[in-house]
Amino acid sequence: MSKKVYVTRVQKDAAKMLVNRSAVTGRFVSSNVRKIANAQPTGASKAESHHRTTVEKKK
Amino acid sequence: MTQLPTWAVYAVALGTPTSAFVGVLVSNVLTRRGAKELELRSKREEVLRNLRWAAELAVSDDEGKASLGLAELQALADSDLLEAGQKSFIDAALEAVIRDPKEELEEAGEDAQAVQLGDETGLNDEADSVVSSEGDARDEGSDHV
Numbered sequence: 200m201s202k203k204v205y206v207t208r209v210q211k212d213a214a215k216m217l218v219n220r221s222a223v224t225g226r227f228v229s230s231n232v233r234k235i236a237n238a239q240p241t242g243a244s245k246a247e248s249h250h251r252t253t254v255e256k257k258k
Numbered sequence: 259m260t261q262l263p264t265w266a267v268y269a270v271a272l273g274t275p276t277s278a279f280v281g282v283l284v285s286n287v288l289t290r291r292g293a294k295e296l297e298l299r300s301k302r303e304e305v306l307r308n309l310r311w312a313a314e315l316a317v318s319d320d321e322g323k324a325s326l327g328l329a330e331l332q333a334l335a336d337s338d339l340l341e342a343g344q345k346s347f348i349d350a351a352l353e354a355v356i357r358d359p360k361e362e363l364e365e366a367g368e369d370a371q372a373v374q375l376g377d378e379t380g381l382n383d384e385a386d387s388v389v390s391s392e393g394d395a396r397d398e399g400s401d402h403v
């Protein structure tokens with residue numbers, strides 16, 4: 200089973216900023232930073248996640 | 259009595275005030291340019307102070323302060339006051355924020371996955387409610403922003 204690394208919302212937001220900035224600056228961002236940026240909330244199940252995505256698409 | 263040629267009389271009569279005017283104009287332009295440079299330098303100093311403050315906030319253990327720091331860093335990244343070289347300080351601050359989980363992920367290997375902890379402060383809930391109320395206001399055709 201893969202190990203889970205827990206990140207806070209702030210750390211996730213910081214990783215997102217780094218990923219977004221890399222698109223502008225062209226700076227390399229490691230896969231681990233992308234993992235942090237795409238971290239799923241602990242409370243959100245797959246069904247919830249799918250529901251949210253579907254709702255966002257509809258909007 | 260000394261007599262001047264006509265052209266010399268005209269030159270003195272018109273040239274003196276004209277050259278005085280041009281001198282004052284050049285002096286004002288130079289003074290204004292100096293003032294602008296001083297203002298720009300003051301702004302840059304203030305922006306760098308803000309950058310340092312934002313970076314310190316971003317690595318704070320308090321989630322509220324850290325969020326404020328991130329928002330400040332984002333604002334500084336979007337502003338034109340920082341040069342490209344200075345914006346690398348923003349990346350350095352962001353790297354510092356995610357250093358611990360990044361190292362853990364590196365140690366855990368490729369299979370490791372990142373999971374976001376629940377928001378204990380309830381800030382996410384507030385943010386969600388703000389977004390939904392804005393959406394409702396828009397739907398109702400309200401002028402509130």
